[in-house]
Amino acid sequence: MLEYVHDWPAIVYVHPGQGTLFIGQTLYDMQAGDLFLIPGNTIHRTLPDAIDPAITTALTFSPLLFSDGAAADSFTPSTMFEYCKLSKHYRWDTKQDNKSIPQLLDHLHLAHTSKNRCEPAVIQMLQQLLRFLDAELCQGTLPNSRTSTPISAWMNEALQYIDEHLFEDIHLPLLARFTKVSPTQLSQLFQQLIGLNVMEYIFTQRILYAKDLLHHSSSSISEIAAQCGFDSLSCFYKKFKAVTGAPPSHFRRHTSWYLD
DSSP: OOTTOOSSOEEEEEOSSBEEEEETTEEEEEOTTEEEEEOTTOOEEEEEOSSSBOOEEEEEOOGGGGSTTOSSSSOOTHHHHHHHHHHTOOEEEOGGGTTHHHHHHHHHHHHHHOTTOOHHHHHHHHHHHHHHHHHHHHHTOSOBOSOOOOOOHHHHHHHHHHHHTTTSOOOHHHHHHHHTSOHHHHHHHHHHHHSSOHHHHHHHHHHHHHHHHHHHOOOOHHHHHHHTTOSOHHHHHHHHHHHHSSOHHHHHHHTGGGOO
16 A cells, blocks of 8 residues: 555644645645645655754544544634645645744643543644634635646656546657656656656556546446546556555445545
């Protein structure tokens, strides 16, 4: 199961230190006070600075905390994560927010790691944090911070081409010709930034799309495999298990219910 793809959404807050964070198709430089909202099923990877590595607080949570009456009202944090995914803006600047967000994160961490941990209190603190962030985004008081770190033009072209032709016959030599760089150079940069080679990245993106179809459509597994660009059902099963840790049939039966 891949470490840089999670079903659940994540919040990453940057304390002192530096580094870069790849999310979706964007590379961000990390600075103290940055807040990243990472939707579930989004490829991301942190690259700490070799001299001054960033210290971060990373928080993932189950959507089940906001369903079936788990919350006191109809609040759901999915809207702000969907906004980030659609707008492709994942980084927000909290420096103008004084210390509200780091304080909430610290209190949540202490409550979660306490020997006398009270689960309802932890959930309540998490809900408080998410409501605070949701209100800040809705009011526009949590601005999208600095522009993203520039990726080489040809790397950006490769990522865009994959996004636009994801289910077609894409391979490394084709991308190399399209971007006018050598296959070796293209493959090395993919591995350096994303932690995946070109074909692993393509297959992972296809599987993430297939997960959504398994949850939201009634299409058969073979139909979904073909729709996602897999010529072989056995290949689809193999890649799906490599990304998710379970075969698609098991995923549909036992895990898709918590993704709403």
